[in-house]
Amino acid sequence: MRVALFVPCYVDQLYPRVAMATLDLLEQQGLDVEFPEAQTCCGQPMLNSGCDQDALPLADRFLDIFSGYDAIVAPSGSCVSMVKNHYAHLVHEDARYETIRTRIYELCEFLVDVLKIESLPVKFPYKVGLHSSCHGLRELRLASDSELNAPSFNKPLQLLELLDGIEIADLKRKDECCGFGGTFAVSEEAVSCTMGRDRVADHLQAGTQVLTAGDMSCLMHLAGLIRRDKQPISVMHIAEILAGYGVPQ
Incomplete structure (x- = not known):
C-alpha cells in the first residue's frame, strides 16, 4: 500500500509533534509512509469563509500532489472532510477527484476500517x-x-x-x-x-x-x-x- 501523510496547517505550524506521532503510529503498523513536501493548505479556511474562488487553486494543487496514492491519511477530521465532502462543488469535473475522495482517511478511520488493528502495545494509565x-x-x-x-x-x-x-x-x-x-x-x-x-x-x-x-x-x-x-x-x-x-x- 502506497500511503501519503497529509499534515494540516495547524499541525504543521503549531503542533509538529502530532505529525511525528501520526507518522510513528503508521510506521509501527508496518507501513511505508511518504510525505509529499509540496503539500500546502487544503483551502478549508477560505471555503468556510465563503471565498470559494480562493480555495479552488488549493483544491487543484491537492489533486496534483496526492493523485496516485493508495491511501491519504491525516490527523484531522475537518481537513479530511474538506477534501472528501466539500471539494465536490469546486473540482467535481476533475476525474481525479472521485478517486481521491474514496482514498482519503482520518487517522482513526484508517486504523479501524482499513488496517483493522485489534491491539496496540501502549500503556496509558490516565x-x-x-x-x-x-x-x-x-x-x-x-x-x-x-x-x-x-x-x-x-x-x-x-x-x-x-x-x-x-x-x-x-x-x-x-x-x-x-x-x-x-x-x-x-x-x-x-x-x-x-x-x-x-x-x-x-x-x-x-x-x-x-x-x-x-x-x-x-x-x-x-x-x-x-x-x-x-x-x-x-x-x-x-x-x-x-x-x-x-x-x-
Whole structure:
C-alpha cells in the first residue's frame, strides 16, 4: 500500500509533534509512509469563509500532489472532510477527484476500517476524556450520534480502549461542539469561549486527566481555555496517545 501523510496547517505550524506521532503510529503498523513536501493548505479556511474562488487553486494543487496514492491519511477530521465532502462543488469535473475522495482517511478511520488493528502495545494509565469533533462526528461518521436511538459505535474510543491502564471519562454531553468553528471563534469570540468552557466543565466533572480528540484545532481552542483558567487537565491529540507518547509536562 502506497500511503501519503497529509499534515494540516495547524499541525504543521503549531503542533509538529502530532505529525511525528501520526507518522510513528503508521510506521509501527508496518507501513511505508511518504510525505509529499509540496503539500500546502487544503483551502478549508477560505471555503468556510465563503471565498470559494480562493480555495479552488488549493483544491487543484491537492489533486496534483496526492493523485496516485493508495491511501491519504491525516490527523484531522475537518481537513479530511474538506477534501472528501466539500471539494465536490469546486473540482467535481476533475476525474481525479472521485478517486481521491474514496482514498482519503482520518487517522482513526484508517486504523479501524482499513488496517483493522485489534491491539496496540501502549500503556496509558490516565483517565481520558474524548472530545468528538464536529466534522469527524457529523460528516465523517467516526462515531454515532448520542441523541439517536440507534446502534452505537465510536472509532476513536475503540482505539483508546485497546490501551493498557486507560480509563475513559464518562461525559454528560458526549458529542457537543467545543465552540471553535474556525473563523467562528474570531467573529463570535464570546459565544465560542462560553461553549468551550462548557465542554471543559463537563470534562472536569467527569474527572478527565487528559483531554483528547482527532482535531488539533478543537484541542487548541480547549487548551487555551484550560491554560487561561488554570484547570488541571492535560491536552493531547489522539495520535500522540496511540503512538505511545508521554503526557507533556
